[in-house]
Structures are given as C-alpha cells and as structure tokens.
Amino acid sequence: MSASATPTPLESAATAPERKRWAALRDSDTLYSFLHSKVTIAAAIVTLLIICGALFAPWIAPHNPFDLREVNLINSNLPPAWMAEGNKDFLLGTDDQGRDILSTILYGSRISLSVGILSVAFAAIVGIVLGLVAGYRGGAVDTVIMRIADVQLTFPAILIALLIDGSVRAMVGGQRNEEMVFWVLIFSIGLSFWVQYARTVRGSTMVEKSKDYVLAARLIGIHPIKILFRHVLPNVIGPVLVIATINLALAVILEATLSFLGVGLPPTQPSLGTLISIGNNYLFSGEWWIAIFPGITLAALVLAVNLVGDWLRDALNPKLR
Amino acid sequence: MSTEPLVTVENLGRIYDVSKPWLNRVVERAPIQLLTAAAGVTFSIARTETFALVGESGSGKSTVAKMVVGLVPPSSGEVTIDGISMTHRRRSSERERLRRRIQMIFQAPYASLNPRWRVENIIAEPLRAFSVAQNADEQHKRVGELLRLVGLDPADGVKYPHEFSGGQRQRIAIARALSAQPEFIVCDEPTSALDVSVQAQILNLMRDLQRQFGLTYLFISHNLAVVRHMATRIGVMYLGRLVEVSPARELFRAPRHPYTRMLLDAVPDLDLTERGRKAVEGEIPNPITPPPGCAFHPRCPYAFERCRVERPVLLPSAPASVACHAVEEGRIKPGAGVLEGAVTP
Amino acid sequence: MTDPVLSVRNLRVEFPTRRGTLTAVDDVSFDIMPGEVLGVVGESGAGKSMTGNAVIGLLEPPGRIAGGEILLQGQRIDHLPYEAMRRIRGKRIGMVFQDPLTSLDPLYRVGEQLVETILTHSKMSETQARARALELLNEVGIPAAKARIDAYPHQFSGGMRQRVVLALALAARPELVIADEPTTALDVSVQAQIIALIKRLCAQYGVAVMLITHDMGVIAETADRVAVMYAGRIAEIGPVRNVVKSPYHPYTQGLMGAIPKLDSEADRLTQIPGAMPRLNAIPRGCAFNPRCAHVFDRCRAERPELIPLERSAAACWLYDKASQPAETAS
Known part of the structure; x- marks a missing residue:
C-alpha cells in the first residue's frame, strides 16, 4: 500500500516545478517586453546568426583558410563574386594570400567571440568573487580590495594589455608563442574589466547581507561561503548579466583594437581585428573588401550585442517596467 | 521543569562606532563618534513565558534581540541560555548545539525569505543545517507537516515567496523557525508590517504554537496593545536602557516610570x-x-x-x-x- | 445647509494591464463638509490611497479615472488638464504624505520652500511672505522657529519634518487637505502630537480633511466620519462613533475585533479568515463573501450597494429588507 502511495508525491514534486517554470516563462514580463521590442528581436537574431556562424564555421565555411592545401596564391586579391573579376567560389572575394574572405570572417568571429566570452567570464568570476567578499566582510578586506580596484581604473585597458603583452614577451624571450598570445589577450582584457563587476556586486551584497534572510541563515550557523554563494549570489547576479552582455561587445572591440595594433592575434590565427588590420594595408590600393567585410561583421556584432544588453538592463530594472 | 530561567541577560551593552572613515577624520579633524545602542540591559526569561521588550525607534530593543540570539556580538555583558554562555569565547561546541534550540522571526516578511528559493527549501534549510531530516523524503514530509501546522497547503512548498501575501509569508517564516523544533524564539516586530486582520491571525497562531510546543518567546514590539495581548512580563526601553521591568498586568494597571x-x-x-x-x-x-x-x-x-x-x-x-x-x-x-x-x- | 467642499460621485479607477483591466476603485461616493475630517480606512490593497491620488490628480500611470465625478466646491476637477490641476494642488488642496521627504525638497531651506509656496498662491511681498512663513512654523509648533526657518529639511527630525509639511500644506490656505498615512512613519509619542496638531489646525482654518490611514486608532481620535474600504469599494460609511462602537458591516466588525486593545483580557483576538483579494481575483457578488461568517446565497451572486441605516450606511445584504438573511447581525 505504501509502495503505491509513495511515487505520487515524488512525481508531483518533480514535475510540478518543471511545468510551473514553463508557465512562469510564458507569462513573464521579460518575455513580453522582448516580444514587443522589434529592435531587440532584430539585434538578437543578428547576434545569434554571428554566434552560429562562428560556432559552426568548420562546417559551413566554403573553404578552410588555414589549410595551406586549399589556399592558392593564384586566387589572391579577387574581388567579391558580384564584381566583374569576381569568382563565384569566393562570395566576398579573397585576400592577398588567396584566402576566402567569407571563410576568414566565420573563423575570425570564432576567435573574436572566444576571446570576448572567455575574457568576460574571467573578469566576471574575479569581479564577482572579490565583490562578494568585499561587500560581505567589509572593514579592512573591503578597503584593500576596493583600493586595488581604484588603482586598476587609473590604467586604460589598452595600456594594461600592452604592458602585460610586453612583460610576457620579455619573459619568454621575444618569441611570440601563438597559443600563449590567445591566453595573454584574455587575461589582459579580463583584467581591465573586473572592477565594474566587483563594484556592482559589492554594492548589492552590502544591501543583501543586511536583509533578514541572510540573518536567518547566519542564525542557524550556515557557513559564510555557503551564504555568499547560495543566498547572496542569486540575488545580486541580475545586474552582472547586464554588464557581462555589454562587456562582451567591449571585449570584442578591445581585442580587435589590440590585434589591429599588432599586439593581438597573429595573421596565421586571425581574429576580426587582425583581418581588418591586414585589409587596412590594401584599403587604398583598391582591395577594399579585405577590410570592409570583417569591419561590417564586427560593427554588426558589437551593435547587436549592445542592443540586447540595453534591453536586458531595462527589462531587469523594476523601476523602468 | 526546572525553576531556573531559560534565558538570562546580564548587563548587556553594545556600542557602535559611527565615526567617519579614518582618512576623513584626520583631514576634517572630526572626533570619534560612538553610538550606545544598548547599555546595562539585564533581564531573565522563564521557560514558556513571553517576555516583551517595548520601546520607540532608537530604543535599542532590536539590538538586544540580535545580541540574545548571537547575531550581534555584545560590547559588554553576557547572555546565558539554559546555563550555556552565548557570549563566552570558549565552549563554542556547546554553543553550536545550543543554536538548534534558538530561532528568530523577523519583522519584514518580504525580506526574511530569500526571493530566489522555493518555500520548501527555505523551510528545510534548518532541517539540513542541523541534520534533522535523514533523507529527502523525510524532509519533504516534514515540510508538508510544518506548512499544514501554520495553516498553509503542503502543495505550496514548490512556490516562490513572491506568490504569497504578507501574512502567508509570515506563516512561512514561522514554519521555518519551528522546523528544527526550537525551545526559544525571538520575535522581532513580527506583525508590524502586517494589516490588522492578518496581524490577529498571526498573533493567535503564535499563541497556539507556544501552548502546543511549550515555546519561550522574547517578543520585540513598539505596539503596546500587541504586547499587552502577548506578554507575560514586559521591559520598557528608552535610548538603549531598560527603564521599567514589570509583569504585563501590573504594567498596564499601575505604570511606574514616567516614560x-x-x-x-x-x-x-x-x-x-x-x-x-x-x-x-x-x-x-x-x-x-x-x-x-x-x-x-x-x-x-x-x-x-x-x-x-x-x-x-x-x-x-x-x-x-x-x-x-x-x-x-x-x-x-x-x-x-x-x-x-x-x-x- | 452648506455645500460640501469635496464631493466624489461613483468614482472608478482602472489600471489597464496586458492581462486585462484591473479595477482599483469601484463606484466610490462620499462628501466632505467644511471643517470636517473624513477618515478613509482600509487594509493594504483596499484602494484608499488610490482614491486620494485620484482626487489630487496624481494617479500613477497607467492608472486612470474611468468613471464618476470629483467636485471641489461644486466644480468638476477630475478631467482638468495637468497644468490647471497643478495650480489647484497646493493652492486649493494641500497634501501631506507618509514620508515628509517626498513633500520637501532636500536642496532648499525650509523657509524658502514656504515662501515660494505662499508667493505662488497669493500676492504679497517677499518680506510679508517670510513673516507669514514664520507665523506658520510657529503655528505648527516648531520650537525656535525664527532660528530654524533657514535650516534644511535633513536638519529636522521625522516629527518636526511632518510639522513643516503641514505648514507647507496650509501655506496657501487650502479648502481641502489630503493626508495619506501622515503618522505611519512616526513613533507613538510623536504620532499623538501630529494628530492633535492636524485636529487643531483644521478646526482653526475650517479646512476639510481627507485622512487616509490603515490605523483605526488614528481614525477614532481624529475623524468625524469614517469610510471603511474593502477591495476598492466602500463597505461602510458613517459617523466615527457609530462605525467604531457599533459597526454594521461584518468586515468592519471583524476589523474592530482584530485590533488588540489595552484593556481587554481576551485570550484570542477575533480573526477574519483569509486575506483581502488581489485586484485580479475579486470574487463575484460581495467581495467580502469568502471571508464572511454571515454569508448567504445572495452575497455570492449580487454585489451589494450602500444601504442607508440610521446614521450610517453599509454595503451588506444583511440589511436589505428584500433579502432574507439567515441570521441577524450582532
């Protein structure tokens, strides 16, 4: 008898929340405001297209620009397909080494987005942890962390990246290790962004920690780390998501800037910034497509991500609802 | 049952440093500013009685409540619960065991429940913290019992706090406070954020539960009529100090202190x-x-x-x-x- | 017989939302006579503040007046353009809110704000206005008003700030004062001072007052007549003594029983089961019927209008001659 009776509460406990979650999503204000903003929908579609293109580049790109067997110098500097000398195999034309521009853009977005996402993740994790600790502990710990953040803010992001790049090069003896350049970029971009997360999280943590639910958890002796991550973090994460979205666009631009300046990714592993940098050399000799198409992609990506971020900020802000 | 009081508070005091940060103090030559939130507070609470602290804002009653449960370390004095010091630096293992027997109900039913947690998890948190429930099944069952005890539906456990009204949220907070079967509950203005008709429901529930489980209450309020209804003994606070401690009936029959x-x-x-x-x-x-x-x-x-x-x-x-x-x-x-x-x- | 200062007729306030239109105030009518204090009492969500905001034309969008009339000295003010309404607020209707800081500009000295209000609403020189401001501050009981007239709002305590707000509300000699929870944020001892002050000033100036509060105690001490609101409608309206001492409506009866009293030895408080319905789930018939101890069939089907009784009126089928109540009210 008990055997037949027990599954019922278990079942309902497992399925009811699931069903509720869908129902909650369907009539949530966030979804409503999303569906009623055409700009946001367009921006989300552009973002999604570029992300999918980057994600599936090896499968959808017409050529593999990094496979030397596929690259032929005979095809170098071809204009886009619709122009007189264009070749329909190379829709957006080719660069000086005969690489297909469309394919390099797809592969380039892959690299740009990886750098962007990873550096934002790095910045967010560092910022969130330091912000939580500073806000929750207060006192000297807070002062030290926030003073470091203040000092950090006095250095422009590019300067930090150049400094780190320079010191890493000095350490490994002038050899530019391509694998390492990728991680150095992520580290230096991430390092220039964490302060924003730390400040935001610290502020919200100071508000949340004095709320009664945190006191109630402290009262029964829950460990501070557990309180921070299980109680405080879910309640301060909203603004972090907004910053992260907007930072993603900034990080992609910063990476492009660094690559354009020559301290970023090398031409053998080109990001969107590297592609623009390469194309820049040919801009005035007539081969405009080498720089313009990656440039348009970069601009579209950054604009679209920013628009999504703006919407997210408004949607999550109860005062603007 | 022993005649010893369950809770003894002796000469309890708390001083806050509210001066400006060090750098500002040096530059602006501002003096150190100390705020005495509570001073020389002494009282005891017998088992199963309700001791109330009344006072207006700034009287220090909430600070005293937080010191009694150990959320705020006192600057001076001692709190003893069932013979175990809450404030003594050593003997912390005994204090850990004591934690289970003390609970608190807060004022704002909006802030005392984590908005991102399901009600079931909120109520079960003390069960897990003190390893009361052996497994998920038992925990689920216990939460259901508690919800029914405070007049809610056991099926409400899967909901989030914002789906409930103020009074229902306070019932959830009470269910959580009761979950690890405490003996002593500190209630910090438990009904001052509620409407009168809901306040009556919550006060009645708290009295019923006190009788059913033999609970001891420390009841903090600014509302004398509510205190009149709940308390057996009353301490009146003014600016951090007790000015009068009296049995409830006596206080209302023949108040002594001018305040x-x-x-x-x-x-x-x-x-x-x-x-x-x-x-x-x-x-x-x-x-x-x-x-x-x-x-x-x-x-x-x-x-x-x-x-x-x-x-x-x-x-x-x-x-x-x-x-x-x-x-x-x-x-x-x-x-x-x-x-x-x-x-x- | 004198005409009422404020007359509200069949007021209806709606909030269009994407899940349908919510009715926050439904068919509310009342009058306030010169020098009279009408208390509007109710629990959160009853629509009492919404009624007050509708009168002063400060409904928060998307809320709007969907029906009825609001008359100030016989003149309709519910459909006036924003600019015209703004001139009426402050000059003819004074306002006091729960948080004094919403009425006071933190960047200006108290005296400046008073002088500005006096000057915008009456013709006099700046020196005269300042003298009048000082007079007002003295009248609302600010100690050493002469020295404090040039202080900023943050330099006053909560009780003192509320006094300044009262002075500001009365500065233009309004005909009506709307006080929305004026004492809720104050300590008991200070509360008593402010209540005494409101009473004295209204009698002195002959102003009509709409006192909105959830606190029956404040109403009992200050108001001449009371309107008890429930789920957007008036459940009972009448002289304060009748409503407090011998209420007709089962909701008012429950409400009075639920208030703990200093001199009662009762072990349990009377409690009304359940809670006020949310605006999107107001029951059919009488909104109070699911919580009512005297409910019968008609209550579930038909919405009761206010039924005149001796000196009060109650919206309850128990008092309708046509219906057959199962039991009589106590």
Whole structure:
C-alpha cells in the first residue's frame, strides 16, 4: 500500500516545478517586453546568426583558410563574386594570400567571440568573487580590495594589455608563442574589466547581507561561503548579466583594437581585428573588401550585442517596467 | 521543569562606532563618534513565558534581540541560555548545539525569505543545517507537516515567496523557525508590517504554537496593545536602557516610570472615552549625544536636579523594577491606571 | 445647509494591464463638509490611497479615472488638464504624505520652500511672505522657529519634518487637505502630537480633511466620519462613533475585533479568515463573501450597494429588507 502511495508525491514534486517554470516563462514580463521590442528581436537574431556562424564555421565555411592545401596564391586579391573579376567560389572575394574572405570572417568571429566570452567570464568570476567578499566582510578586506580596484581604473585597458603583452614577451624571450598570445589577450582584457563587476556586486551584497534572510541563515550557523554563494549570489547576479552582455561587445572591440595594433592575434590565427588590420594595408590600393567585410561583421556584432544588453538592463530594472 | 530561567541577560551593552572613515577624520579633524545602542540591559526569561521588550525607534530593543540570539556580538555583558554562555569565547561546541534550540522571526516578511528559493527549501534549510531530516523524503514530509501546522497547503512548498501575501509569508517564516523544533524564539516586530486582520491571525497562531510546543518567546514590539495581548512580563526601553521591568498586568494597571505612563497615554483610544491622547512634549534625543543623567529628563514632567546629573539604575523590587529617581524617592506613586486619567506633577 | 467642499460621485479607477483591466476603485461616493475630517480606512490593497491620488490628480500611470465625478466646491476637477490641476494642488488642496521627504525638497531651506509656496498662491511681498512663513512654523509648533526657518529639511527630525509639511500644506490656505498615512512613519509619542496638531489646525482654518490611514486608532481620535474600504469599494460609511462602537458591516466588525486593545483580557483576538483579494481575483457578488461568517446565497451572486441605516450606511445584504438573511447581525 505504501509502495503505491509513495511515487505520487515524488512525481508531483518533480514535475510540478518543471511545468510551473514553463508557465512562469510564458507569462513573464521579460518575455513580453522582448516580444514587443522589434529592435531587440532584430539585434538578437543578428547576434545569434554571428554566434552560429562562428560556432559552426568548420562546417559551413566554403573553404578552410588555414589549410595551406586549399589556399592558392593564384586566387589572391579577387574581388567579391558580384564584381566583374569576381569568382563565384569566393562570395566576398579573397585576400592577398588567396584566402576566402567569407571563410576568414566565420573563423575570425570564432576567435573574436572566444576571446570576448572567455575574457568576460574571467573578469566576471574575479569581479564577482572579490565583490562578494568585499561587500560581505567589509572593514579592512573591503578597503584593500576596493583600493586595488581604484588603482586598476587609473590604467586604460589598452595600456594594461600592452604592458602585460610586453612583460610576457620579455619573459619568454621575444618569441611570440601563438597559443600563449590567445591566453595573454584574455587575461589582459579580463583584467581591465573586473572592477565594474566587483563594484556592482559589492554594492548589492552590502544591501543583501543586511536583509533578514541572510540573518536567518547566519542564525542557524550556515557557513559564510555557503551564504555568499547560495543566498547572496542569486540575488545580486541580475545586474552582472547586464554588464557581462555589454562587456562582451567591449571585449570584442578591445581585442580587435589590440590585434589591429599588432599586439593581438597573429595573421596565421586571425581574429576580426587582425583581418581588418591586414585589409587596412590594401584599403587604398583598391582591395577594399579585405577590410570592409570583417569591419561590417564586427560593427554588426558589437551593435547587436549592445542592443540586447540595453534591453536586458531595462527589462531587469523594476523601476523602468 | 526546572525553576531556573531559560534565558538570562546580564548587563548587556553594545556600542557602535559611527565615526567617519579614518582618512576623513584626520583631514576634517572630526572626533570619534560612538553610538550606545544598548547599555546595562539585564533581564531573565522563564521557560514558556513571553517576555516583551517595548520601546520607540532608537530604543535599542532590536539590538538586544540580535545580541540574545548571537547575531550581534555584545560590547559588554553576557547572555546565558539554559546555563550555556552565548557570549563566552570558549565552549563554542556547546554553543553550536545550543543554536538548534534558538530561532528568530523577523519583522519584514518580504525580506526574511530569500526571493530566489522555493518555500520548501527555505523551510528545510534548518532541517539540513542541523541534520534533522535523514533523507529527502523525510524532509519533504516534514515540510508538508510544518506548512499544514501554520495553516498553509503542503502543495505550496514548490512556490516562490513572491506568490504569497504578507501574512502567508509570515506563516512561512514561522514554519521555518519551528522546523528544527526550537525551545526559544525571538520575535522581532513580527506583525508590524502586517494589516490588522492578518496581524490577529498571526498573533493567535503564535499563541497556539507556544501552548502546543511549550515555546519561550522574547517578543520585540513598539505596539503596546500587541504586547499587552502577548506578554507575560514586559521591559520598557528608552535610548538603549531598560527603564521599567514589570509583569504585563501590573504594567498596564499601575505604570511606574514616567516614560511608561507617557507611552500608555499615547496609545490611540478606540473606545472613544474622550480621554484623548496626551500629546507629549519633545522627541527622542539623538543617541550619539544622549542627555546627561537620566536620558528621559528633558521630556519628563517630574524631572528635578538629581535627574539631570545622576543616571538612575534599575532597582529590582517586586512586582516592578524601575529606573527613576522620582519613583525611588516616592515622589510619584504607581499610576492609578492611565484610563482613569493621568497623574499631574 | 452648506455645500460640501469635496464631493466624489461613483468614482472608478482602472489600471489597464496586458492581462486585462484591473479595477482599483469601484463606484466610490462620499462628501466632505467644511471643517470636517473624513477618515478613509482600509487594509493594504483596499484602494484608499488610490482614491486620494485620484482626487489630487496624481494617479500613477497607467492608472486612470474611468468613471464618476470629483467636485471641489461644486466644480468638476477630475478631467482638468495637468497644468490647471497643478495650480489647484497646493493652492486649493494641500497634501501631506507618509514620508515628509517626498513633500520637501532636500536642496532648499525650509523657509524658502514656504515662501515660494505662499508667493505662488497669493500676492504679497517677499518680506510679508517670510513673516507669514514664520507665523506658520510657529503655528505648527516648531520650537525656535525664527532660528530654524533657514535650516534644511535633513536638519529636522521625522516629527518636526511632518510639522513643516503641514505648514507647507496650509501655506496657501487650502479648502481641502489630503493626508495619506501622515503618522505611519512616526513613533507613538510623536504620532499623538501630529494628530492633535492636524485636529487643531483644521478646526482653526475650517479646512476639510481627507485622512487616509490603515490605523483605526488614528481614525477614532481624529475623524468625524469614517469610510471603511474593502477591495476598492466602500463597505461602510458613517459617523466615527457609530462605525467604531457599533459597526454594521461584518468586515468592519471583524476589523474592530482584530485590533488588540489595552484593556481587554481576551485570550484570542477575533480573526477574519483569509486575506483581502488581489485586484485580479475579486470574487463575484460581495467581495467580502469568502471571508464572511454571515454569508448567504445572495452575497455570492449580487454585489451589494450602500444601504442607508440610521446614521450610517453599509454595503451588506444583511440589511436589505428584500433579502432574507439567515441570521441577524450582532
């Protein structure tokens, strides 16, 4: 008898929340405001297209620009397909080494987005942890962390990246290790962004920690780390998501800037910034497509991500609802 | 049951440093500012009784409540619960075991429940923290029982706090407080954020639960009528100090301290006896710069020279202990009941 | 017989939302006579503040007046353009809110704000206005008003700030004062002072007052008549003594029983089961019927209008001659 009776509460406990979650999503204000903003929908579609293109580049790109067997110098500097000398195999034309521009853009977005996402993740994790600790502990710990953040803010992001790049090069003896350049970029971009997360999280943590639910958890002796991550973090994460979205666009631009300046990714592993940098050399000799198409992609990506971020900020802000 | 009080609070005090940051202090030559939130607070609570602390804002009653449960470390004095010191640095393992027997119910039912947690997890948190429930099944069952106990549906466990009204949220908070079967519950203004009709439900529920489980309450409130309904003994606080401790009935029958009389006079009159509220002179002083002597003397109609220089101490006597020079010297008699008109100096 | 200062007729306030239109105030009518204090009492969500905001034309969008009339001295003010309404607020209707800081500009000295209000609403020189401001501050009981007239709002305590707000509300000698929870944020001892002050000033100036509060105690001490609101409608309206001492409506009866009293030895408080319905789930018939102890069939089907009784009126089928109540009210 008990055997037949027990599954019922278990079942309902497992399925009811699931069903509720869908129902909650369907009539949530966030979804409503999303569906009623055409700009946001367009921006989300552009973002999604570029992300999918980057994600599936090896499968959808017409050529593999990094496979030397596929690259032929005979095809170098071809204009886009619709122009007189264009070749329909190379829709957006080719660069000086005969690489297909469309394919390099797809592969380039892959690299740009990886750098962007990873550096934002790095910045967010560092910022969130330091912000939580500073806000929750207060006192000297807070002062030290926030003073470091203040000092950090006095250095422009590019300067930090150049400094780190320079010191890493000095350490490994002038050899530019391509694998390492990728991680150095992520580290230096991430390092220039964490302060924003730390400040935001610290502020919200100071508000949340004095709320009664945190006191109630402290009262029964829950460990501070557990309180921070299980109680405080879910309640301060909203603004972090907004910053992260907007930072993603900034990080992609910063990476492009660094690559354009020559301290970023090398031409053998080109990001969107590297592609623009390469194309820049040919801009005035007539081969405009080498720089313009990656440039348009970069601009579209950054604009679209920013628009999504703006919407997210408004949607999550109860005062603007 | 022993006759020893369950909770003993002795000479409890808390001083906050509210000065500006160090750098500003040096540059602006600002002095260190100390706020005495509570000082010399002494009382005890017997098993299964309700001891209430009343006072207006800034009286330090909430600070005392937080010190009693160990959320705020006292600057001085000691809290002993069932013979175990809550404040002593050593013997922390005994204190850990004591935690399970103490719980707290907070004022704002909106802030006391984590908005991102399901009700079931909120109520079960103490069960997990003290390993009361052996497994998920037992935990689920226990949460269901608790929800029913406070008058909610066990199926409500899967919902989030924002899906409930204020009164229901306070019921959830009570279910959580009861989940690890405590003996002593500190209630910090548990109904002041609720509407009257809901307040009545919650107060009745709290009394029923007290009887059912033999609970001991420390009840903090600014509302004298609510305290009248709930408490067996009452301590009146003013600017961080106890001015009168008295059995509930005695306090309302014959208030002794001038501040207590003033508070009783200020309670709105629902019987339309044309008594009218007596408008009291003045307001609560800034606790950073309290008046010398008795803190109440600038508002007190009975104040005389001694009150301005010498701080009165709480003189224990039966039935009521009072901290007032005028009462000590017999210049004012215990109030003949406020409802029959107030005493004139 | 004198005409009422404020007359509200069949007021209806709606909030269009994407899940349908919510009715926050439904068919509310009342009058306030010169020098009279009408208390509007109710629990959160009853629509009492919404009624007050509708009168002063400060409904928060998307809320709007969907029906009825609001008359100030016989003149309709519910459909006035924003600019015209703004001139009426402050000059003819004074306002006091729960948080004094919403009425006071933190960047200006108290005296400046008073002088500005006086000057915008009456013709006099700046020196005269300042003298009038000082007079007002003295009248609302600010000690050493002469020295404090040039202080900033943050330099006053909560009770003192509320006094300044009262002075500001009365500065233009309005005909009507709307006080929305004026004492809720104050300590008991200070509360009593402010209540006494409101009473004295209104009698002195002959102003009509709409006192909105959840606190029956404040109403009992201050108001001449009371309107008890429930779920957007008036459940009972009448002289304060009748409503407080011998209420007709089961909701008012429950509400009065639920208030803990200083002189009662009752072990349990009377409690009304359940809670006020949310605006999107107001029951059919009488909104109170699911919580009512005297409910019968008609209550579930038909919405009761206010039924005149001796000196009060109650919206309850128990008092309708046509219906057959199962039991009589106590």
